[in-house]
Every structure is written in C-alpha cells, then in structure tokens.
Amino acid sequence: MRNWYMDYLAPTSVEEAVGALAAQPDARVFAGATDLIPQIRAGRPEPGLLIDLKRIDRCTTVTKTDTGWVVGAATPTSRLTEDPDFSSTLPGLSEAAGLIGSDQIQNRSSLGGNLCNASPAADSVPAMLVNEVRAVVAGGNGTRTLPVGDITTGPGKTSLADDEFIVEFEIDAPPPNTGDAYLRMIPRTEMDIAVVGAGAQITLDADGNCAAARIALGAVAPTALRVADAEAALVGNPINDDTLAAVAAAASAACNPIDDKRGTIAYRKQVAGVLAKRAVKLAADRAAGTNANGAH
Amino acid sequence: MTMTEDPTTPGYKWVGTRPIRPDGLDKVTGKARFGADLILPNMVEAAVLRSRHAHARILSIDTAAALEMPGVQAIITGDDFPPTDDMAPGDAHQAVKVMARDKVLFEGHPVAAVAATSRAEAQAAAKAIVVTYEQLPHVLTVDEAMADGAPILHDDLITANVDPAPETASNIASRAFFERGDLDEGFAAADAILERSYTTKPVHQGYIEPHAAVADSGQNGRANLWVSSQGHFDMRTMTAKVLGMSASKIKATPAEIGGGFGGKTTIYLEPLAVLLSRKANRPVRVVMDRDEVFMATGPTSGSSMKIKMGIKNDGTITACDLWMAFEAGAFPGSPVGAASMTALACYDVDNFRIEGFDVVVNKPKVAAYRAPGAPISAFAVESMIDELARAIDMDPIELRLANAAKEGVQAPYGPVFPRIGFIETLEAIRDSDHYRSPVPEGQGRGLASGFWFNIGGNSVATVNVHADGNVSVITGSPDIGGSRSSMALFAAEEFGIDVERVQPHIADTDTIGDTDVTGGSRVTLATGKVVVEACRKIVTDLCRRAAKTWDCEIEDVEWVQGHAQHVSGTESPLSLADLAANAGRTGGPISATHAENVRGAGAGFSTQLVDLAVDEETGQTSIVRYTTAQDAGKAIHPSYVEGQMQGGVVQGIGWALNEEYIHRADGTLDNPSFLDYRIPVASDLPMIDTIVVEVPNPNHPYGVRGVGEVGIVPPMAAIANAIDRATDCRMEHLPMSPVALLEAINERNAD
C-alpha cells in the first residue's frame, strides 16, 4: 500500500530529476506549486513523490543570448515582469506573465507550470504562442526541443512522457518593427481566470502595413490556439477598422469554447473577437512605436 | 451631584475622535487569537463528512471501518443527538441542520463527524464512512419549489399565515403580508404605471475567517466552548438546545472574529465539537475549509419579485403592489418578512400591498447578512423608482424628496417614525461635489436609497476602576466592527480621562450577563448605552466618595474633566486615580454593572450615488466614483462608521456585479471558492467617499443610531440605475455580470 503522505525531493541536476521521475510512476515535478497544491487540496490524487525543480540552476536561470532569451522553466514569473530589458522587448509576454494571480503568486508561479498545468485559460500560453517560444524537454531518452504549441493536448493533458519535464524555454527576440500584446477578459480586475485571452505579435513593413501576424486565443478551446484565418486577414494589409473586423470575425469563428460557470459559448466567441482585435491594435501600435503600454 | 457637561450636546473631548483600536496592534502583528488559533493540551481535530447530494434519504451509515482507522477517537452521526420530536419547530430544524437525520437536504449537509489525533487522520476516516443514499429529486429555485407537484423537502411543512391554513405540506413555509389604502384607487390616480420582474441569486457574506469551534466537555455534564461568532451567548444557547442541555451548562468564550456580517449568528460546528469531545473525552477542534463555508453556511436568499408601481407627473407615488418569494434554503427562515417591512420604508405611500413568501429549497439554510432582506426588496423598489423618474422625467433625488418618509409618517410596517434622517441623506448627496459635477462622458450615474430598522436589545456592561485609576469596560458583545474602540470612547468621555486608560474586554458567558448577538447594528447603540449607564453609576459613586472624604454633602460635589470638585472650590480636586487609590477607605472596590433591554433604536437611512463605465464590447462594468451618505445619528468613532459605510457598499458592488451561487443541474455548488465566487478585489474599486449625516437618535445618550447594515441596501439598485443610464439596458436580474450585460447590450443593438 502506498504511503498516506507525499515524499519530497529537491534534485540539483536535470539528470537527477529525470532519474527520480523515471523511478517512481506517481512522481510529479513542480515549480511554484500554485496550481499543484490547490488542486491537491481540492481532492485531485496526491502524487507519491513531489520533485521540486527550483534547486536546478538551469530551471531557474534567465539568460540573454545573441538571439533572445533562455528562461528556466521554474523561474518565478516576477523575474520576467521585473526585468526592464525583457519587458520592453516582449511587453506582451511580460504582461501576460504579470497577469498571473497577484504579486505573491508571481513570486512562485512559473512559465513551465502555467504551460504544463494545461489549463486552456493559462495566461502566458497565447503570449508564448505568438512569440513562437520553444520548450527544451529533458527525459530518459535525452533532450528534445519542441514548439510550445506542441506541449498541451487538452485540458490537463500534455504530450510529455512520464519521465519528461521542461527544463527551459527558448524565446527569440522579436524582429524589427514588431510588437506583441496579450489581453484577457476577467470579470474582476485581478485574481481571476481568463474567460477569454488573446495574444498578438505584429510586424509592420515600411508603409505601416502588416508584414507578419501571429494571433492566438486562450480559454476558448481545449488548448490555446493560433488563428491562421485572422493572421491571413492581416498580412499585406493596413491595420484599419475593416481588417480588424475581419480579425474579430475570424477569431470568433475559430473558437470552440464550452459553457461553464465563467462564461457562455456565445460570450466567449464574441469577446474573443473583441480581444483579438484589441490585441492586434495594441501590438501594431507597439510595432509602430506609438504605444508601449496598453494592458492593465 | 451635578453633571457639568450634558453629553447630549456637542463639545465632546473623546466621542467623535479616531484613536487606534485597542485590538489593532495584535491584529496586524498576528498575535490576535481567532477561532482556529486555540490549542488545548490533548486536543484532537475533527472533520465533518458532508452530503454530496442536494436531496437524498439516508438508508444507512456504516462507521465500522472508519473507527478502525489510525488516530480515530470518536465518530458521531445523527444517532448521537437527542431526538427532535419534543423540540419547537425552529429548534428541531436547527438540530437537523447541524447534523442530518433521515434525509440530507442540501449538498454539504453534515452526515457524520470524526475526531482524530490529526486533521489528516480525521479527514481520511471521514472518507471511510460508508453512507448509502436513496437520491430524491431536488428543487433549487423558488419557482421550482412553488410549482405544482414539486418535490417536498419537509412532509410536515404547512404554510403559516395563510387563511384558511393549507391542508397539505408544501415548500412554502410562511407568508408575510402588509397593506394600506386602496390599490385600485392608487393606480387610477397615476399618470404612469410600470410593471417589472426581478430576480436575485443567493450571495454569501464572504467573511475571510472560516467557521471554527473548540469544545472541551467535562464528565460533570458541563462543557467549555470557544467560538468565533457574533454572539457567544446565542452560540451557547443554540448548542445547548440541539444537544438537550441546559444553557448554563455550557461556558462559551469568544475568540476574535474575522468577519461575520450576520453569518456568524448561528451554529454549525459547535454542537459537533461538544458531542465529539464528550465521546472522545478530549478537547476537540473543528475548522471549516472554504468550500465547506460556501456549501454549508448561510448565504442570503435568492429571490423572485414582481412589482407594479404608479406615479403622478408631480412625482407622487400613488400605489405599489409588490410580490416576493425568497429562498430560505433547506429550512424555513428567509428574511422575506424584513424585506417586506423595509421595501417601502423610505417613502410615504398611501396605497400598497406587499406579499412575501418564505420558500424552502435544497440549498444551505440562509443566515443573516447585513440588513437581511432589505437589499433584495430595495433592488426591486429602487430600480422601479428610477424607471419611474425617467418615465416622468424627474430628477431622482427630487422624486425621492417628494415622497420621503419623515418624522410623523407611519412606516409601512406599523409604527410612526420619530425623528429620522432620510431627507438629510438625500440632501447630502444633492449638495455633494459628486452630484453637482457633470456625469463624465461615456459614463452613467445612478442613485438609490435604503432603510434599515436597527435594533436595541439585551446588553450588560461591568465597569471596574482599578487601583491605579485605569478603567476596564467589560461587555458581552463580540467586536466585529471596531466596537471596542467606541466602548472605550464612551467611558473616556464619561469619566473625562484619556481613552488610553480604558481597556475594553469581551467576557465569556459565565462572567458577564446575557447579551444578544452583535447584529442588527445594535452594539454601539445598546451596549454603548449600558456602558454609559454603568459609567454614570460609577461617577455618582465617585462623587459620593469625594463627599465622604471632604465630609460634605454629595450635592456639593461635581465631576469635572476626570476630577471630583467641591462646588466652593475650597478643596483641591480629587482625580479618578486619587479616588481609586483611596477606594479601600471610601467603600471598597469601585465597580458598577448596568443591564438593560435597550429600546428606542434609531432607524438608519442611506442614499448612494455611483458613476460607472460599461465596456460595451465585453459587458464589463467599472465603478468609477461612489459616494454614500448615511445617517449615523452620532459617529462615536468616525473611522469605523466610515468603514462600515464603505464595507456595505463594497459588498453591495460584489452582489451587483459578480457574486452568485452557481449550481449544477444535480444540485451541487459549482463555485465554492473565492476564485469563482467573485467578491470585489481592491483594484476593482474606487475610493468609496462617505458623508456621515448626524441626525441624533433622541433615545440614546449620545444620539447613536446603528451604522453596520443599511449601507448594503442601496448599491444593487444604484448600480443597475447607473448601468441603465449608461447603456439603456435595464438589468432586472442579479448579478449584472459581463456575460449578462453583454447579452442585454446585444439585444438592445438588435432592436
């Protein structure tokens, strides 16, 4: 019979963590545990072994590289919001991380946890999708790197094998004339879960037309999703009321939401369009250098 | 003896000042002891097994396996409680509420409780108790519960106050009814008549501290109980009743309380702790988790209301017909009676009919929540009045002034109002900078008013003067809003000493006389009055002692600024400390008690004004500016009066915009957490501006009215009225969440 208590391990290397994960089938890695502990308290099965990633240097290091950043998967998100360089270069991703819970939560919460908890409403995920962030995954078979969009497969589900976890994220610095944004709808002003989230990354050409667009939605489908139709509606066109309306329509159409206590299907579809449009506008303004801060 | 200062006139030294509360430092440093903080030697922990069904018959409960679990000390079920057959119906319902007998009537209904050496062990054992149920169909709303053929919760529930009495049981527990004048005539005289329907959802008080109790039952048939509540005397008495004990066999000691708002005026855990302690022969602590608080403790009622009102073009309200049905939860006792009495109390209306029904549904039994019932009926009445104001194109304040209740007007529920301050609250808002400034572009401005009775009741105070001349003020009123400060201020004022020299204390049920709950906005009024009276007894005694010292007549002594003084000025004055130091030679310890069933509570009125903005693409409402004017009678400690006013508004904002119990079709609660039960967070709110109106209550030595409750009455309607003016969408259902409001905006756009 398994113990009625949970074991705790704080490995200091990736290898040690992988070994522990592989050795015990009901082991779970965690970072801030801001999802894990409330879920256990709410009656989800307790893991037999909790593996704390925060003593592994690589998992809690933020490094600026020639091409962008490498962010340890267990790094508290407050490190991203408080880093002026990171925040000014990737305001959308930084603001998304800054929406998670409260100051107290952000001193614990991580990008790895936000992604691997696999909530459709996770705030950083649409922002990571539009920045095409890559996850570096370690496991018994070594290390592989895959797009963030390939990690979550459904609510609470990931494509990671039992002995795998995310070590770090590779984030490219955006190309010139590019801005990103993330906006969410919650009934309050903080401490809430997105009813709809929308991220955008927009690159403008010399004429101010849209050269490249990436648009993603959260909380409106089993996983966060990129909206190709909305992106196509923009590329090559100016950012104006007509193209924004097309973005909104495409975003609403791409939704596959549920009715639940936080919002109805109709509401989510309509507001997904609204937020997609607003996120695109904000990202485009940032790309044009006319608006550096938008989200609240 | 003569009093040189008449306390009913202005010129106080202490009353009206804002000293730091005596409990403040301990609270901000974490030293204060709340319900769950007590640890007794040998204490064990308890867990409660609760029903997952909204309505089911209990076929069997098997505790055998659980009793064998590690650490388990005792298990109780309904079988451990005395039978309810001989209890009064209300007591029987209370008894069955705290522990189910043959049926469970709501999700979260206790079915068994376990005491074990640790909480984890108690919880594990509770899970191992096997309960077999036969599920029964449930009803969740008044409409379902009142429908023909609805599943019946209580086979013996016959609607009260209906003539002739029904012959069969139903879910309608009782009917409230008030009428005056002639409705037909009233409507015939109207220039405009509107009819509307409104609904509200159950909302929880949302106190931060979950319920907690510690009990230590002795072999001598007595028990000690430590409770976090709004009234440990009531906790004691209710606990004793459901356990078939004599109330004085239980000594209840109050803990600090982390919020109550009316919700901590009834028992849940206390009898379980006493019984478990008796069975385990160890002290037992039991603490709720947040989901237990939401599932099993009182919210206030959800409701369904229909209203028809008529008005003349000059603004005179000619008639009102109001029908209401309130959810009581699983047992009778919604505040529909109070809602009926308060609905029109702000106005002088000649013709009305108000009918209210108390309806049981398969949800937790409702508990008091700030001005119970009044905010609900006010949502209907004050929304309607705003629509009428728009219909006849009249300023909403002028309309209210035209109909306002004042001294000499008969309240809809009977009595004639003495001096009241409703008009003064309307004038305060009318004259405020907020009302006089234009409505900002893109925003809507809404106004609403509210009434609450406030109550007096039983209070006792003992005041002791120590040998060092400092003073203890002992009462039985738990402090949920800063009342200890006010008690100290009263004593400081009466004695003429520094407030720092007064130590207020809240004593257990064996130490001070029976005191009613801290509820009904009564403590500053009633307990304040007995404190004042006890102090005055002591001042008389001090003058007598001075006369004895000076060998003169007591008439020659007066009490001035903390000193006994000889009227001739020939003797050097004796300070309170001098007299205290000499007490042994002048008659012994200086102490007085005053006990009274205090009458003459002063009604409270509030008028509130809100500016808000609506994001028309998302349905989200932002409260931009809010001003509340309330008649306090006299603000003893203005900061805590303002705090009460602001707190009521904030809870009302939550109730208006987001708070609601969301039930799944199977009758279980979908949002038993602060994540999805959305009380406002600080960043949702602007500063709530307060205007303290002071129209003294003639029946109180300092003019006090209650202030704790009426502030929550107007906000829902004020916000609905502002949303209407901002968007042209009249919201008739609470909460006015983004989802609901966007739907209304879409409908408006489609028209």
Ligand SMILES: Cc1cc2nc3c(=O)[nH]c(=O)nc-3n(C[C@H](O)[C@H](O)[C@H](O)COP(=O)(O)OP(=O)(O)OC[C@H]3O[C@@H](n4cnc5c(N)ncnc54)[C@H](O)[C@@H]3O)c2cc1C
């Ligand atoms: C009060 C409160 C408010 C919140 N508000 C928000 C909000 O506004 N927006 C939002 O998106 N979320 C919110 N959350 C949820 C949570 O804080 C975030 O999802 C957070 O980012 C999770 O990070 P963590 O490090 O705490 O995750 P943990 O709880 O440590 O882990 C979460 C899950 O991910 C797995 N995991 C963690 N790290 C890894 C890894 N490196 N590799 C593989 N699997 C991993 C864990 O096994 C677990 O299943 C809130 C939570 C709370 C308690």
